[in-house]
Every structure is written in structure tokens, then in C-alpha cells.
Amino acid sequence: MHDDLGFHVALSQPVRRVVSLVPSLTGAIAATRPGSLVGATDWCTHPAGLEVARVRGTKNPDRSAILALSPDVVIANKEENRELDVRRLREAGVPVWVTDIETLDRAFSSMRRLFDEALGWGVPAWLVEAERRWAEPVRESGRRVAVAIWRDPWMVVGRDTFTGDLLGRLGVVHAFADASDRYPHIDLADLDAGDLDLVLLPDEPYVFTAGDGPEAFARVPTALCSGRALTWYGPSLLTARDDLAAALA
Structure with a gap:
């Protein structure tokens, strides 16, 4: 085999x-x-x-x-x-x-x-x-969403990733799907830009918290979420859809 x-x-x-x-x-x-x-x-x-x-x-x-x-x-x-x-x-x-x-x-x-x-x-x-x-249908929202994975320097999920595909399956637009890298660095000013509807801040690999992450954004709303729900395949997929839908609401 x-x-x-x-x-x-x-x-x-x-x-x-x-x-x-x-x-x-x-x-x-x-x-x-x-x-x-x-x-x-x-x-x-x-x-x-x-x-x-x-x-x-x-x-x-x-x-x-x-x-x-x-x-x-x-x-x-x-x-x-x-x-x-x-x-x-x-x-x-x-x-x-x-x-x-x-x-x-x-x-x-x-x-x-x-x-x-x-x-x-x-x-x-x-x-x-x-x-x-995950086969159940989802309504497309058209919202542009980014996922930050690190800060100082700031990094986001880019092209060809499990996480990016997951975003599409949740009915939102993965804002950095066409990035040149899979996990590109990005200036905070570009991330906190008006063309994004939401930035997700997971608790891994960087541990974003209520006091570490959201305060950096002046324009774009943010939401804390489970890193496992976004990046782990396996039994976490049983609850990931509901968990992420709640974060995106």
C-alpha cells in the first residue's frame, strides 16, 4: 500500500x-x-x-x-x-x-x-x-475574514492551507487565499484595513487572549477562537464547525 x-x-x-x-x-x-x-x-x-x-x-x-x-x-x-x-x-x-x-x-x-x-x-x-x-449546506456571507497566527511580527494564514479551506466551507471569504506564501508576514496597518470584515485570533500557535491581540486593532473587528478548531483535523472536527460559526457570528 x-x-x-x-x-x-x-x-x-x-x-x-x-x-x-x-x-x-x-x-x-x-x-x-x-x-x-x-x-x-x-x-x-x-x-x-x-x-x-x-x-x-x-x-x-x-x-x-x-x-x-x-x-x-x-x-x-x-x-x-x-x-x-x-x-x-x-x-x-x-x-x-x-x-x-x-x-x-x-x-x-x-x-x-x-x-x-x-x-x-x-x-x-x-x-x-x-x-x-461538514457536508451540511452553509449560506455564503461574502464577509472577508483573515486569521492571524502570530504577532510581532504579525503573520496570517495564506494560500493552500487546511485553515483557509475551512474558512470557505464556513461561508466566508478567506482574505489571504491568494497570498504568495502559506503563512505570510503582514504589516499591522495592512491587517487593520478597511477591506476586512473580521480578523480571527486563535489561541495557537500564538496564544491570543482578550488582553493580547484585540487591542492592536482600531478599525477591523476581531474575535478570539479555538486554534484547534481552525487547524486540527481529527475528532476536533466534530465540534469545530459550531465553534467557528459562533466565533464568526
Whole structure:
């Protein structure tokens, strides 16, 4: 079988020992078959209280610690993990399944393949329900919305991202969909401009709060929201649509 990047991955099914290097997919695996998850990154914060071996970060995983866990497969992601780490794990004899997710539809199809084809567990009920909820029609509002992800310097979500696609599925216009970069820097004066209807301020990766973020804007309304709802695929998709609709209201 082949992962999302077309790499052939030989797996014995059903898979019993998984190390996840992707926080979103850690949550997905824990929600589906928690006993199979033997390792995760320090950034894998959901579900709360997850007790598995930690293998450092998404960009600097401890490959020796991963090997010591004897996983049947390591789950990685094209954007979140380094190709170097994937290659060296494979060279050490560890099967690595790499996902590639830039849209909501791709998230659903990628996770279906991961659970059904790669892990041999079948499609989980929570995934079926999340697909159903996001398939419900939405009324287009035409509002131009930006998503800030950092300040000093200010950065926003740009082109070809899961978050940008999510905005479109919520009936609003992603203001920076045609940006030259996926996460461009932008002057605050340009962000606080009259052609925007709203700037969303999530709580990750920068932790925007009521006292840190909204006060910088004089013209454009802002709304605090969940970073997980905007950027995580997995079980958070069950509630993300309602959570984000409330923030956009």
C-alpha cells in the first residue's frame, strides 16, 4: 500500500503499536484505539491526560526513542514533520506513513485511508459523523475574514492551507487565499484595513487572549477562537464547525 505521497509502506495488519508525530492524528488515533498508541510528541496535547512515551517535538523527534518503542508504524505529515526524519526512520527499518492534508476533503480522505488501509481498523464512527456534519449546506456571507497566527511580527494564514479551506466551507471569504506564501508576514496597518470584515485570533500557535491581540486593532473587528478548531483535523472536527460559526457570528 502507498501513503499520501505515493511511498510504498509494508505493514502487517491490524497494526498494534503506533507512534504519532502529528498532534491532530494523535488525537484521532487515541479516540479510535487508544491502546495502540505507544508514543507521541511533546506537542500532542489532546486528549488531555494522554499517557504515552514522549519522543520530543514534531521537528526534532528523538529517533532513538522511537526505535526503542518498536512501533509497527510511525504516522507523520508532510507539513509538520521533516523529510530527513522520515527518511532516517525508514532507513532504520521503521515503516512510516506520511499524510498530506491541505483541505477538509483531503483530511477526510487521508484519514479514511490511514485507518482503513494502513492501520486495518476500518473507518471510525467519529470520522463518519464529522464528514456528515461538514457536508451540511452553509449560506455564503461574502464577509472577508483573515486569521492571524502570530504577532510581532504579525503573520496570517495564506494560500493552500487546511485553515483557509475551512474558512470557505464556513461561508466566508478567506482574505489571504491568494497570498504568495502559506503563512505570510503582514504589516499591522495592512491587517487593520478597511477591506476586512473580521480578523480571527486563535489561541495557537500564538496564544491570543482578550488582553493580547484585540487591542492592536482600531478599525477591523476581531474575535478570539479555538486554534484547534481552525487547524486540527481529527475528532476536533466534530465540534469545530459550531465553534467557528459562533466565533464568526
